[in-house]
Amino acid sequence: MKPLTVEQLRAAFQALKQESSVKPYIFFDGPGGTQMAQQAVDAMVGYISQGMANLHGAFPTSIKTDALLENGRKAVADLLNCQPKEVAFGQNMTSLAFSIARSMAPFISASDEIVVTELDHRANVDPWITLAQDKGATVRFIPVNPETYTLELENLSEFITEKTKLVAVGLSSNVTGTITNIAKIIARAKEVNALVVVDAVHAVPHLTIDFRELGCDVLLCSAYKFFGPHLGIAVIAESLFEKLPVYKLAPAPQNIPDKLETGTQNHEAIAGLIGAITFIESLGEGATRPERLKTGMEQIITHELELTQRLENSLSRLPQVRLYRAPADTPKTPTFAFTLDQVNARDVTTWFAQHYNMCIADGHFYASTLADKLQVNHMGGWVRIGLAPYNTLEEVKLFEVGLQEFIKQHIK
Known part of the structure; x- marks a missing residue:
């Protein structure tokens, strides 16, 4: 494939097209949410402007909305290699995780253990802790190594035991960028017949994800992290999904995935999700959409790698900076967390916003x-x-200049 230029990538984002009289924003806040691709914006506006409706009606706009949800599931299925009927939408990843945790209550008893990690975002910790508290089960944390910022997996069998019924783990850290060896965790969990929930919110924007290959039971992600609108996505293996006794209204559908989607969904956001996936697809090549999505993500990974290496080298060379970054042999996303000697983090980000219009x-x-x-x-x-x-x-490069300027002004 011919490598994409950054100009081609940037052309898809209206937020980057600032007026010449305005100092442009520099968006370094991707882990908190990316800017929205134009394909996502157009899809949302198109759905809204051409007639909105609720589901299951006999009239054209309702039929169109029914098709929209199905097309959204198919797009996610092609991106993550799952079945469309395994894809459910919700307000956000956190709300979906709490809903799924509540529905798993019949599977957990007081003698059971639930395993979470010290590295994860609490959205993949607290729903399962709450479940354990409700059922009187025990919670165990896989520890993080404070020197390498990776999970300590050498003695995994001590944490995932015959009592373990559920393991929740993040594919990559939204702070350090550490990509966890979840294959090892999933393999151990399956040895003891435990369910596995994977938080892929931070991973999907930077990695090619294969739900089937991972072998987990639940995978959670969010569209606004990969160029779309605020929308949560849950992929639940059919064998588990069929058994989940979800909390729902009596007349609501009993079938999957509808039974998890309580109330009316955010249809315009689902349209935007399709647009975001279309953007990724437009970056790749291939005879099928899954092939184009895979090669599109590879283009993103290739582009980000050069910037990642440059930024890691510059941050690691500054003695005033403590960089929380895993060793070179550990795969990582292009996300960097650091502290500066005797400086509050908010003072740093405020200074960059005021002096460089950088969103950090x-x-x-x-x-x-x-x-x-x-x-x-x-x-x-x-x-x-x-x-x-x-x-x-x-x-x-401009960030590097700004950081050195900040250090000179604020650190003696």
């Missing part, structure tokens, strides 16, 4: 267990800079 985030990013263990909360958490495919080498 700060805080614990809901990975609060990790923040507690690494003792960063007294500094306002981390400064996090996360790359997206529309970022450029010039933007990264």
Whole structure:
């Protein structure tokens, strides 16, 4: 394939097309949510402007909306290699996780154990802790190594035991970018017949994901992290989904995936999701949509790699910067968390916003267990800079200049 230019990538994002009289934003907040691709915007506006309706009617706009949901499921299925009927939509990943956790209650008893991790966003921790509390079950945490920012998997059988009924793990950290060896975790979980829930919210924008190959039971992600609108997505293996006794209204459908989708869905957001997936597809080549999506993601990965290497090298060379980054032999996403000596993280991000119009985030990013263990909360958490495919080498260089300027002004 012919490599894409950054100009081609940026052309799809209206938010990057600032007027010449306005200092342009530089978006380094991809892990918190990417900008929306024009295909997603157009799809949302098209659905809204051409007649909206609820489902299951005999009239054309309702029939169109029925088809929209089915097309949305098919698009996700092609992106993540699952069945369309295994795809459910919701308000966000967190709400879906709580709903799924509540529906799993009949499978958990007081003698059981639920395993979560110290590395994860709390959206893949607290729903399962709540489930354990409701059932009187025990919660165990797979620890994170405070030096490598990776999960300690050497003695995995000590954490995932015959008592384990559910394991929840993130595919990649939304703070450090660490990509976890979840194949090892899933293999151990299956040895003891435990269910596995994977948080792929941070992973889907940066990796090719294969639900079938992973072998997990539930995979959760969010469209606004990969160029679409705010919408949660759950992929639930058919064998489990059919058995889930979800909380629902009596007249609502009993079949999957409809039974998990309580109330009226955000139809315009589902249209935007299709548009976002269409954007990824437009970057690739192949005879089928799955092939184009796979090669499209490979184009994104290739583009981000150059910027990742540049930024990692520059951050690791500054003695005033503590970079929370896994070793070179550990795969990582282009997401960087760091702290500066004696400086509150909010002061750093405010300065960059005021002086460079850079959108850089700060805080614990809901990975609060990790923040507690690494003792960063007294500094306002981390400064996090996360790359997206529309970022450029010039933007990264400008950040490097700005960071050195900040250090000179604020650190003696």
